[in-house]
Amino acid sequence: MNNALKITAFAAALAATFGTAYGVGRGVDPLVAAEDRPAGRHGGHGGEGKGDAAPRAADEVPGGLQVSESGYTLALRTPTLRAGAREEIRFAVKDDTGRKVTAYQREHGKELHLILASTDLTQYRHLHPVRAADGTWSTPVELPEAGGYRVFADFTPAGKKAGNLTLGADLAVSGAYRPAALPAPAAVAEVDGYRVVLDGGLRAGQAGELKPSISRNGRPVTDLEPYLGAYGHLVALRSGDLAYLHVHPNEGGPGPVVSFTATAPSAGTYRLFLDFKHGGKVHTAAFTVPVAPVAQSGGEHGGSDTGTPAGHAH
Missing domain, CATH: 2.60.40.1930 (Macroglobulin (MG2) domain)
Structure with missing residues (x-):
């Protein structure tokens, strides 16, 4: 198979899960000392015309690392896809009662921004899915490489004090898996x-x-x-x-x-x-x-x- 690993959906899910756990456990340095740390939320969309996002406090988790936050949960309906196939990804955002969220604040013309990235950071998609009346979001996507991916939903619930949220969930893409090194730094x-x-x-x-x-x-x-x-x-x-x-x-x-x-x-x-x-x-x-x-x-x-x-x- 040309030195490639044939990765199944189950194996890809394992790779995504353990790969993320390994990254969290080994390579993340702590934030700056409290006296040097500005207050405020980190991650998510910056304000119109400002573009800045303050860092989180040391006991907070950066955006996208949690599937649930502030009473909202990203429910990914299609946790597996096939490499090279044009398929539909479906998901919903649920509140703390388990109901699908149907009211969002529009930011930069959209109610929700969906980001897909492979765990080796060589594949990236910025998508804008369509929301059905029942709160289910969907969008077609074609991912050329197999392996573990992360799905990020970037949104602000309407009329809530939660503010902007970025929730993340693992996605497994089956097919011939070829590990790739992170591209070298370059300007x-x-x-x-x-x-x-x-x-x-x-x-x-x-x-x-x-x-x-x-x-x-x-x-x-x-x-x-x-x-x-x-x-x-x-x-x-x-x-x-x-x-x-x-x-x-x-x-x-x-x-x-x-x-x-x-x-x-x-x-x-x-x-x-x-x-x-x-x-x-x-x-x-x-x-x-x-x-x-x-x-x-x-x-x-x-x-x-x-x-x-x-x-x-x-």
Whole structure:
């Protein structure tokens, strides 16, 4: 089988479960000390025009690591799919009474954002499913690689005090499984004929600025198109446990630079996925970014060890 493992749905589920547990147990450094830690919720969508998300307290769990939070549960109806097949993924969000949620606050034009990522962070999808009247969400998806995946539902229940939530659940994709290494850190990504250069860096427990600059055929792209009400969307996932951070850009646009303010929940290695729209199509550029522990980050204006300077904290 060309050195590939034939992975069944059951084996993929085991791989996803134990892979996540292994990442949580081995590679996640603690957050900064309490006196250095801003208060507030980490993860989920940033505010319109602000793009910053404050870190969670040390006893809180970063976004996407829990299937249930604040009385809401992500119920994945299709926990297994087949690699290379176009299939429908179905799920619901249930409240603490077990009822399906049918009322959501719209954020950036959508009631709910669905993110799929493989546990090796080489596959990524940003989807916008359709909600049926009974609260069941569905969307078609085709995933080319077998293995363990994580499904993230990013939403805000309407009329509730829970605020924005990001719930996560494991997804197993059966087929020929070929383990892949995390791509090496690099400040440049090429996608669909576009060149994206990442300036700035993530910092553990502190806000930092990320400034990707987009060009095509050697010329800066200055006419980016709004995508879901913004000129760019950024998702960061921590390697190992896939802790989730989703922010939106600061004011500005329409290119070539899209500025984001973000806070990494801890030291570690992160995979960044930038969605931007140009020429009527959405493109996704990906970066691997290491984040040093706070003691090694060089103080208030210290950068990460990506080789690019960190932005000023907001």
